Amino acid sequence: MAVDRAKGMSVGWFLTFSQLYVHEVAPAHLRGVVFGVYQAQLSIGSIVGAAVDFGTHTIDGKRAYRIPLAIFFVAPTIQAIALIFFPETPRWLMVQEQEEKAEASLRQLRGSHIDEAQLQAEFNAIRVSTREQLEQNKKALFLAMWKGTNLRRTLLSIAAVCFHAANGSSWVNIYTTYYLQIAGVTNPFGFSIMVTCMGLLGVLSSLWFVRIFDRRTIMLVGVSAVGLAQLCPAIAWSVDPGSETTGKVVVAFIALFVFFYTAYAPSAWLLGGEYPNNQMRAYSFGIATALNFLGNWAGTFSAPYFINPAALGWGPRYGYIWFGSNVIVLVFIYFFLPETKDRTLEEIHEMFEAKVPARQFKGYVCVGVEEMAAKGGSKLEILREEKSGAAIHVESSGDDRRSVAV
Incomplete structure (x- = not known):
């Protein structure tokens, strides 16, 4: 037994x-x-x-x-x-407020071939989104x-x-x-x-x-x-x-x-x-x-x-x-049931926080995508904005363009 x-x-x-x-x-x-x-x-x-x-x-x-x-x-x-x-997950490390270890973990997971700007964009998205989550739920997570x-x-x-x-x-x-x-x-x-x-x-x-x-x-x-x-x-x-x-x-x-x-x-x-x-x-x-x-x-x-x-x-x-x-x-x-295909966990968080209805998840455009589409993006661009000291990480592949605040 x-x-x-x-x-x-x-x-x-x-x-x-x-x-x-x-x-x-x-x-x-x-x-x-x-x-x-x-x-x-x-x-x-x-x-x-x-x-x-x-x-x-x-x-x-x-x-x-x-x-x-x-x-x-x-x-x-x-x-x-x-x-x-196996490295620890960068998101768990970020929840524990160990940012340097989180970045090292992400770097190890993505490998040396990844573009540095792309890696930093993903890391910044994880960092800012996780900080926001920690601020919202400080105690009694259960x-x-x-x-x-x-x-x-x-x-x-x-x-x-x-x-x-x-x-x-x-x-x-x-x-x-x-x-x-x-x-x-x-x-x-x-x-x-x-x-x-x-x-x-x-x-x-x-x-x-x-x-x-x-x-x-x-x-x-x-x-x-x-x-x-x-x-x-x-x-x-x-x-x-x-x-x-x-x-x-x-x-x-x-x-x-x-x-x-x-x-x-x-x-x-x-x-x-x-x-x-x-x-x-x-x-x-x-x-x-x-x-x-x-x-x-x-x-x-x-x-x-x-x-x-x-x-x-x-x-x-x-x-x-x-x-x-x-x-x-x-x-x-x-x-x-919301659609989450090809969305980062941070994008999914943004949509839930925006209270997007389930059947609108697929077509929902995250922050900054209209500016990116207007400029005609390449595979990866990082647009810096002074507003709130934030950066906008924009990913583009053909006609499928999305962005997240980082």
Whole structure:
């Protein structure tokens, strides 16, 4: 029991802080790609774990559990050594008012090839925005995150992360083998590994489209797809329960569910960490992750009572409930979820402080962009203004121009 608790704590810490680290160090245009890589590593780990379990489940004796346990040590050992060489995030250092270390960290993260003016512009944006946040929320951060504009940001962060639990992913992922078994599928364990591989394909596909499509579009399509993947097996089982044809339908749509879920899941985690400000990101994202775990536990705990033939005996018809929850999520995304693709965390902060409506985030122009467009910008310019002693950092790429006060 003590080992299980320690494992749960370590997984919870790692999932929370590893994602926070990605949020705060990745360049704005690459955050989606980096999160896809993160999710791909999770999928690869799941496949390796499932394959090892499948390969050792027929072994008699102690090797049946010693081999999987020994393999478990490989990835954590590599990660523990690699972490020694990782720099602290510049935004966290800035919150701690360690500006010199923050600049050194950013310089290390961006590499020596980056233009010095561009690096200084990004650093100044982080510095000024973080100072503003510190001034606004000096004490009792846990209380401040539920007040003013922070309340909206906290609730959005919680909602985006908890979409995972609302999709029904917990019971599909954990009870896949049993679910396939009661659906009459032969070799359910082998098919469950195939389903896990579909998850990896979904993640790899996200590395491509995350740079092309908006976050909202990915979320809307992903949630619609997983909702239908819950509904179709339920309908098939209602029409012809227990038949071979229905079993094939169940396998196909579980695989499709996992594919679309893992394809859009990185974007949900991404949004959950982009919405809070630098000072409160760990608090908001931590609470969101904890509530998501709670939701996953509720789905996992309740699933046997619905799908078990000895209980309610719904089987795949359990998907009706999750189809309904996905419809609710879909409506929420359409009306309330702001678009943050290619925005820096400081730009996102500016828009929340300006109380921009969710569906206007995409087209919102941050400070100084009109002046930049009028001058016909190059890739990077820094315009100095005497007003408030501020500088305007303007980024321009083709017709896509944005600026932030620094």
